Amino acid sequence: MIVALAITPLLSACAPSGVDSPITNSNFTETPSDNPSGASGAAAAADQVFAAHAAGAPANKDEYRIAPLDVLDVSVYGVEDLTKTVQVSSSGVISLPLVRTVKAAGQTPQQLEQSIATKLAANYMQSPQVSVFVKEYNSQRITVDGEVNKPGIFPTTGKVTLMQSIAMAQGLTLVADPSGVIVFRNKDNKRLAARFDLQKVRAGQIPDPQLLAGDIVMVDASRGKTMLRDVKNLLPLTGLFSFIP
Secondary structure (H helix, E strand, O other): EEEEOOOOOOOOOOOOOOEEEEEEOOOEEEOOOOOOOHHHEEEEEHHHHHHHHHOOOOOHHOOOOOOOEEEEEEOOOOOEEEEEEEEEEOOEEEEEOEEEEOOOOOOOHHHHHHHHHHHHHHHHOOOOEEEEEEEOOOOOOEEEOEEOOOEEEOOOOOEHHHHHHHHHHHEEOOOOEEEEEEEEEEEEOOOEEEOOOOHHHHHHOOOOOEEEOOEEEEEOOOOOOOOOHHHHHHOOOOOOOEEOO
């Protein structure tokens, strides 16, 4: 088992504090792992992380908030003409017969079901039964999970930094390890991970790194044996991505 460390630093040593620095991973050099058993455990943990947060579907579909360009299957029980596959527009709305336009972006599927049902009940039907299913997750998004107060999948429409992603998840829990924040990324069929210390980011000792669409931010617990422990122990706090086989 080997661990390949990116040559290009994730956080440039000469970058000024507070300036967003994009995560890069274009160059690699293979080096033997100093801890083969730890590398094995890290690989197993990475398997679980990527499987649980597959790009095609969020880990918790009930909490997913619809975003522009997502494709939805909308159906109304007993009314075939109102069963449609629609794509959310760039402005965040969908168009349906009778109800015309409905704002979809920012709502969960359940909330959108209620919005459509309310419009139908106002003029056309009694107690309509509406179903909304997200067929394709096409929006740019990042996932924040682990020891945060509100784990979830968050659509991104612009640049998002690591600290902003933690804020989206309403901050760390009381048992979170600020030095155990790991960003997972899948690029060119390579599984990468980098470890960050949020206290150093807050203090301005290192820049707040910019995330990319599809990144998975995992926050480890400060005590106890966790799934992420092997990954955290394997990754140095040096601002480098590590390749996890």
